[in-house]
Amino acid sequence: MNRLYKYLNNGEVALGIIFLIIFIFFSFASEYFFSLRNIMNVSGQLSIILIASVGFAVLLIAGEVDISIGSLLAFVAIPLVQIMNHTESVMLGIIVCILFGAIIGLINGFLSIYLGISSLIVTLGMLFILRGAVYLYTGQRPISDELYSDFFFNIGNGKLFGTIPYAALVGIVILLIFIFIMKNTSYGRKLYAIGGNAEVARLAGYNIKLLKLSAFVICSVLSSVSAILLASRIGSANHVAGDLFEFQVVAAVVLGGVSLAGGIGTLTGAALGVLILAVISNGLGMLNVESQWQMVLNGIIIILAVGFDELKRRKN
Amino acid sequence: MLKYFKSNESILFFLLIILCIFLSFYNPQFYSIQNINSILRSSSTVMIVAFGMTILLTSGEVDLSVGALMSFVTVIVMDVINISGSLFLGFLAVFIFCLMIGLINGLVRTMLNVNSLIATLAMMLILQGSVYIYSMAAIYNTHLLPFFTFIGQGFVFKIPMPVIIMLFILPFFIFLLNYTKYGRYFTAIGSNPSSSSLSGINNNKFKILGFVITSLLVGVAGIILASLMDTGQQGSAKGFELIVIAAVLLGGTSFKGGSGTVIGTILGILILKVIDNGIILMRIPQEFQLVVPGVILILAVYFDTLRKEKNV
Amino acid sequence: MKIFSWLMTVIVASTLSFSSFANPKKIGYIVNYGTHEWYQNVIFGLQSRADELGIDFEVMDANLDINKQTAMAEDFMTKAVDVLIMTPVNEEGVVPILRKAKADGTPVVLEGNPAKGMTTLFAICDYDAGYKAGDAVGRILVSRGETEARVMDVGLPLLSATVLRSLGFMEAIAKHVDAVKVHELDGSGMIDSSVEVASAALAADSNINVIYGINDGSALGGLQAWRAAGLPENDLIVAGTGAEGLAFLNEMTKENTPYLVEAAMFPEGVGYTGMNLAVDLFNGVDVPEHKVTPTLALTVHNYANYYSFDKAGQTRQINFENVANIPTETKCTKYASDL
Numbered sequence: 001m002n003r004l005y006k007y008l009n010n011g012e013v014a015l016g017i018i019f020l021i022i023f024i025f026f027s028f029a030s031e032y033f034f035s036l037r038n039i040m041n042v043s044g045q046l047s048i049i050l051i052a053s054v055g056f057a058v059l060l061i062a063g064e065v066d067i068s069i070g071s072l073l074a075f076v077a078i079p080l081v082q083i084m085n086h087t088e089s090v091m092l093g094i095i096v097c098i099l100f101g102a103i104i105g106l107i108n109g110f111l112s113i114y115l116g117i118s119s120l121i122v123t124l125g126m127l128f129i130l131r132g133a134v135y136l137y138t139g140q141r142p143i144s145d146e147l148y149s150d151f152f153f154n155i156g157n158g159k160l161f162g163t164i165p166y167a168a169l170v171g172i173v174i175l176l177i178f179i180f181i182m183k184n185t186s187y188g189r190k191l192y193a194i195g196g197n198a199e200v201a202r203l204a205g206y207n208i209k210l211l212k213l214s215a216f217v218i219c220s221v222l223s224s225v226s227a228i229l230l231a232s233r234i235g236s237a238n239h240v241a242g243d244l245f246e247f248q249v250v251a252a253v254v255l256g257g258v259s260l261a262g263g264i265g266t267l268t269g270a271a272l273g274v275l276i277l278a279v280i281s282n283g284l285g286m287l288n289v290e291s292q293w294q295m296v297l298n299g300i301i302i303i304l305a306v307g308f309d310e311l312k313r314r315k316n
Numbered sequence: 317m318l319k320y321f322k323s324n325e326s327i328l329f330f331l332l333i334i335l336c337i338f339l340s341f342y343n344p345q346f347y348s349i350q351n352i353n354s355i356l357r358s359s360s361t362v363m364i365v366a367f368g369m370t371i372l373l374t375s376g377e378v379d380l381s382v383g384a385l386m387s388f389v390t391v392i393v394m395d396v397i398n399i400s401g402s403l404f405l406g407f408l409a410v411f412i413f414c415l416m417i418g419l420i421n422g423l424v425r426t427m428l429n430v431n432s433l434i435a436t437l438a439m440m441l442i443l444q445g446s447v448y449i450y451s452m453a454a455i456y457n458t459h460l461l462p463f464f465t466f467i468g469q470g471f472v473f474k475i476p477m478p479v480i481i482m483l484f485i486l487p488f489f490i491f492l493l494n495y496t497k498y499g500r501y502f503t504a505i506g507s508n509p510s511s512s513s514l515s516g517i518n519n520n521k522f523k524i525l526g527f528v529i530t531s532l533l534v535g536v537a538g539i540i541l542a543s544l545m546d547t548g549q550q551g552s553a554k555g556f557e558l559i560v561i562a563a564v565l566l567g568g569t570s571f572k573g574g575s576g577t578v579i580g581t582i583l584g585i586l587i588l589k590v591i592d593n594g595i596i597l598m599r600i601p602q603e604f605q606l607v608v609p610g611v612i613l614i615l616a617v618y619f620d621t622l623r624k625e626k627n628v
Numbered sequence: 629m630k631i632f633s634w635l636m637t638v639i640v641a642s643t644l645s646f647s648s649f650a651n652p653k654k655i656g657y658i659v660n661y662g663t664h665e666w667y668q669n670v671i672f673g674l675q676s677r678a679d680e681l682g683i684d685f686e687v688m689d690a691n692l693d694i695n696k697q698t699a700m701a702e703d704f705m706t707k708a709v710d711v712l713i714m715t716p717v718n719e720e721g722v723v724p725i726l727r728k729a730k731a732d733g734t735p736v737v738l739e740g741n742p743a744k745g746m747t748t749l750f751a752i753c754d755y756d757a758g759y760k761a762g763d764a765v766g767r768i769l770v771s772r773g774e775t776e777a778r779v780m781d782v783g784l785p786l787l788s789a790t791v792l793r794s795l796g797f798m799e800a801i802a803k804h805v806d807a808v809k810v811h812e813l814d815g816s817g818m819i820d821s822s823v824e825v826a827s828a829a830l831a832a833d834s835n836i837n838v839i840y841g842i843n844d845g846s847a848l849g850g851l852q853a854w855r856a857a858g859l860p861e862n863d864l865i866v867a868g869t870g871a872e873g874l875a876f877l878n879e880m881t882k883e884n885t886p887y888l889v890e891a892a893m894f895p896e897g898v899g900y901t902g903m904n905l906a907v908d909l910f911n912g913v914d915v916p917e918h919k920v921t922p923t924l925a926l927t928v929h930n931y932a933n934y935y936s937f938d939k940a941g942q943t944r945q946i947n948f949e950n951v952a953n954i955p956t957e958t959k960c961t962k963y964a965s966d967l
Contacts, residue, residue, distance in 0.1 A: 032707050037706055041702045041706060044702075045698075045699040045702065111618075118617065121565060125609075125611065128607065128610030128613075129606070132603050132607030132610065140786050141967075142719075144720040156724070157728060234694050234698060234720070234722075234723075235721065235724045238718055238720060240717060240718055241694055244693070245695075250434070250437065260431050260433060281696075292446070294445070295441045296445035296446050299440070299441035303428070303430060306430045306434055307424065307429070307430045310430060350831040351828070351831030353857075354827040354831040355828075358827065448663050452663070456878050458878075468856070469855055469856045476856070545848075545849070546848070546852060547875065549818070549819055550663060552818060552820040554818065592828070593831075596813070596828040596832065597832045602814040
């Protein structure tokens with residue numbers, strides 16, 4: 001009995017149960033929800049947020065934050081599509097896109113860690129700067145994918161054996177790799193340590209600055225992967241892409257039990273947070289619920305879930 | 317003298333002066349009464365809400381729902397006055413609504429212990445959605461009460477009314493933060509919550525108060541905006557929360573709580589608004605209205621950090 | 629109740645089987661920004677026609693999220709709609725959706741702007757709508773004996789549609805008088821941002837006599853800024869675009885208002901036409917690549933032919949018949965690709 005209680009008290013298990021309840025509810029409420037096609041569609045749809053959320057969660061665990069990821073989504077898609085259009089090489093575009101992401105991560109990290117400006121401020125500034133740069137460079141016109149290659153189309157839209165979206169596969173592989181890194185490597189444990197108590201970590205001789213810098217780069221690079229999937233799904237580098245994306249990611253990750261204070265939470269939890277919000281959004285759409293009700297419901301769910309989690313933590 | 321130059325406010329003040337001199341060389345129109353009024357009028361709604369946000373950030377909290385609440389206020393005030401024909405009832409409805417939202421924000425923060433960034437982000441979603449449940453269509457001014465128009469568009473001695481309302485509220489906050497024990501309490505809560513609670517301050521009570529004050533100020537700003545637009549418009553004040561927060565941070569208040577001055581906040585807002593205005597005056601592409609504040613924000617906070625390190 | 633509706637379905641279905649065409653059963657519409665007044669009225673038109681034809685009509689709102697829009701298209705295909713109608717958040721962003729819908733066998737009708745790989749589109753001509761407003765303003769200027777139009781353009785560079793409107797407006801005015809664009813502003817299409825940027829622009833130079841807004845909020849925002857600056861309204865002409873809701877009617881019917889011209893786009897009519905186009909596409913009727921819906925310069929003298937409105941009740945009624953009789957272009961003078 002005691003063991004059962006302890007098990008139920010685990011955040012991830014609780015989230016898993018919430019997810020199941022929601023899933024079962026929609027399966028009965030809508031005739032379209034519980035079908036292989038819909039479930040596969042949702043798994044592809046959520047992968048864009050999932051991949052960015054993994055990176056965002058790693059950075060939060062390391063005790064820093066990056067709210068410029070939405071603008072980054074629009075920004076790094078520009079070199080991707082431009083290079084694809086001009087060199088006809090999708091791979092080159094992808095490599096340069098990720099490189100751009102890594103550089104922005106380095107800049108965010110450098111300003112935050114080495115110059116000591118709070119990362120919230122640095123990335124708030126970066127949010128404006130990147131979005132403004134996208135507007136200036138594109139003249140607020142989308143840059144369309146003129147190569148129109150099947151390979152690039154399939155990254156975000158194609159399905160393996162006509163069933164499993166490639167986007168979902170990319171998402172799951174990235175999720176599993178980072179779950180392994182955060183759980184089973186000393187690097188992951190160090191990130192938890194510096195996020196939880198930087199002073200102790202310093203005394204333990206960890207290179208805090210370098211570790212944090214790496215977390216910034218992970219966050220930006222994974223967001224760039226999301227940007228590639230999104231660009232494929234919308235066939236362009238689009239100046240309106242990623243608007244308010246950071247809010248969606250923050251909501252999902254925090255819902256998944258990752259603390260904004262750093263050092264607390266797991267990637268499994270973050271993924272469950274993404275899953276729950278995506279299923280709710282899809283299920284309500286299947287039930288033809290108006291979008292303004294969806295917004296209200298999302299807000300209430302976030303407050304209740306996080307509040308419940310906090311209350312439980314206080315009890316323990 | 318040297319100490320004076322080192323303070324954050326004086327640096328911001330010099331930055332503002334340099335900006336103004338630069339702009340007036342570029343376009344003498346900058347100093348026209350009309351332009352100054354235009355800058356002050358659009359600053360005043362930001363300032364009114366920023367007074368509250370300064371208190372919140374000083375006590376270590378933040379409110380992201382101010383923009384969504386403000387647009388909800390424009391709808392409520394216009395609708396209630398249209399129906400009742402009474403300004404008093406319109407304002408009363410707004411302040412009751414804002415009081416309620418502020419209380420909910422505060423209670424979710426203190427009772428449920430949800431981080432205010434998340435709690436108010438959720439409140440933002442709730443308000444953005446429910447304003448359309450309240451009314452799908454924009455609410456137009458059918459009451460045509462002249463005083464209502466006067467609030468946002470009128471002048472007293474050639475000074476725009478919104479500025480006068482702001483100046484009316486300002487001394488109260490300077491007094492509250494600088495000359496009462498309550499001001500010190502907010503700072504204490506933000507800089508060291510455990511010691512302030514040990515010294516007998518009820519942290520939660522003051523935090524809730526901070527949220528309520530901010531929401532009520534949003535009520536004032538929302539009424540001004542409704543008058544200025546002559547409409548209750550859902551979806552207005554988009555991104556307002558980011559402008560307010562950026563201006564308060566630029567003004568020297570720290571996100572980690574503990575330090576903050578109303579004068580710094582005012583200077584921060586004026587700098588951002590003068591830049592906005594200058595970009596239009598100089599006919600630079602308006603996209604720079606996004607880029608320049610981003611750069612200034614990072615630089616300003618960087619210099620602030622540098623100075624604090626030197627002082628230590 | 630259920631039996632009743634079932635009976636109705638049988639009766640309607642058996643009646644319809646006599647005609648050569650069957651109506652689609654279910655049509656989905658993905659709107660880019662469903663809470664906006666213009667789209668509310670487009671949805672009203674779509675729904676009105678769907679009700680007349682007994683079609684099950686569902687709406688999903690992407691709320692300007694281009695990522696969500698793609699997901700919604702997949703969701704509608706899962707729901708097995710017979711036709712999918714879409715107003716793209718951005719026209720380039722729907723190319724992959726069109727490709728997927730083709731593979732799925734779902735016919736797609738676009739509203740707004742053309743996109744690569746589309747079959748058919750219903751939309752107003754943005755350039756021509758702006759042009760008609762400019763033409764009307766030009767005539768008024770000439771009748772007042774003015775030789776120059778000094779224009780403050782409260783625009784929205786974000787969307788190609790709104791850029792086309794501004795362009796058409798300026799080119800039409802230039803046919804009548806010397807046209808100078810004194811201010812080219814980005815008012816975000818919202819009244820509050822428009823008030824703010826227009827205030828700054830008017831402070832820099834208030835020597836203008838025409839305010840043009842790419843939608844009603846932009847035009848009214850420009851006018852509000854003019855009023856808040858305390859400038860005289862005698863020689864000013866304000867022209868708006870869209871006839872999105874009640875705002876322009878309220879302003880235009882005031883006495884001595886400078887708001888004289890509205891490039892009306894009749895959103896309810898747009899929706900009504902769009903539903904007919906979707907049904908035609910479903911039935912394999914030959915559909916045009918671009919079905920142009922009417923636009924017209926409305927003034928205080930002719931608006932009553934198309935709209936009746938009730939100030940206190942805050943509603944307006946469209947006269948579908950009169951709107952349908954407005955002559956339309958077969959092809960727009962300029963498209964987004966001409967920019």
